[in-house]
Amino acid sequence: MTTAALPQSKTHRSWWHRNQIRITPWLFLAPGILFFAVYVILPIFQSFGISLQDWDGLGEATYIGTQNYEELWSDPAFYTSLKNNLLWLLLYLLAIPAGLFIALFLNQTVTGIRLYKSLFFFPFVISQVVVGLVFTWFYDPAFGLLNIMLGWFGAGPINVLGDPNYVTYGIIAAGLWPQTAYCMILYLTGLNAVNPELIEAGRLDNAKGWRMLWHVVLPQLKPATFIAFVVTIIGALRSFDLISVMTQGGPFGSSRVLSFYMFEVALSEYGFRMGYGAAIAVVLFLIMLLFIAYFLYSMYREERR
Template sequence: MADTVTIPVPTASSTTHVKPKSRRLRGGWREAGVAWLFLLPALLGFLVFFLYPTLRGFYLSFTDYDLLTAPQWVGLKNFEKLVGDPLFWNSLKVTLEYVVINIGVQTFVALGLALLMHRLAKSTVIRGIILLPYLISSVVVALLWYWMADVNLGVINQVLGWIGVDPVAFFGEGTWAIPTIALVNVWKFMGYTALLIFAGLQAIPATLYEAADVDGANEWTVFWRITVPMLRPVLTLVLILTIIGSWQIFDTVAITTKGGPINSTRVIQYYIFDQAFSRYNFGYASAISVVLFLILAGVAFAQMKLTRSDESDLA
């Protein structure tokens, strides 16, 4: 009797449908095309308004350019001029003073507000009120506080007079001008900073606080042992954003003091503006901008390394 050969018949459950490679490739290219189509407006904006001005600014920093004539290549002369420019070093010192006051107070206040929103203020109305100053134009905020702090008619000096304090020229005295400008911007931006920290608090697992409560840990211990370590990546982001923003302070100074009195508020951004649009030294202003760019890049890199922003205690 001859041997019989059994031919297996594929069933519906054992049959696999393999999509042809060419079809998969066409589908992938189609999805990538749609993605690039949506990214195109943002990419064009980045190229036109960020990348091209940045590259042109680097080029102009090596030239003598006054807007009316063609740029003349001068090499490193603009940077050599920076070294012996006392106004440049003064602007760096003034800006650093502003950054220290602004970041120190703003971070402390924003962290406190974020903790209050996380633990106590559950109402969206209260959270919206805290964010409200950030939504007001910087020019409006500067004018508002400039009038309120006026040495003769300002409501702040009127209140100080009621308690026996002599009027203070908050924007008119070199001692008070930079701290006043820093605190004005703290009032404006503390709600936004608190919102970023609040988002980080929302990501901390509640079980950690429950375990700490079972162990009998007090609020101070919970804050330093749980909250702060868990917030490290968010705090790093907040510090990088706020420090970069603080180094770019311009509008409040331009509205209130215009760099005075006696250069006590001539921050580096206002000095760049003065050199470029008042004195038409665009090459020199570009060189200052390049130095500022390198400072901010170095500060951001140092912060990321020192705070170990790439490590998360949530892992």
């Protein structure tokens, strides 16, 4: 102790003073890290733990090993949800090109363009619950606008939300409405940053239309496209509110996705299977992890450059 205290008194610098620079960023990060650990990291491991148990959320939990996963393996409802999740992932990506083209269309200076822009952005501002309700009425087989319009051509009526073949597509279409608006606003801000000199140079080289878009504009929009991909894929995987509002997973479970199925078995009015719900959550987490790892990797690569 005495020998250690000696050099300190010589330099008159405490441990804190010597290490201040190294420690300060960690101190600033500490609250964030703490909350992230308690509310995100810890629950992930807890879910893993619960998924190995048989627990109704009220009484005693019993350890049952991988039984929940084995049951998941042979559960037709799980495969329906998985299939719907893939449909969501694929079709939801349509929001990106759609958003891009609306953004290109709106990226001009006309009187009142701000109004048009805000009208196109409107669906993203309103709550998903309202979007779900509006589309539920739109699809209603008795008085819905869709079937009235189909009636003009002598078609229909189609019971979109009550038919196991159409229901997922119907809900995805409803989800695309606000998601397109979101992608649009990302591209609109991206277009502001497009370098006019490059466009000018492209013009001189006689680039027009598609070639201009593909070779000159899109490469400059790469950051916006990246963010649009990230939010759309995450949005597709966490699609829950629209399904809950529009169909509750029905008819007979054909519009469920993993997140809704998890809620149904563990937390809904009829659900008491925390372990099974946690097993679904783990599977969903692993799927998300694939994407998140890819995104993190590509961000890391960008920063290295």
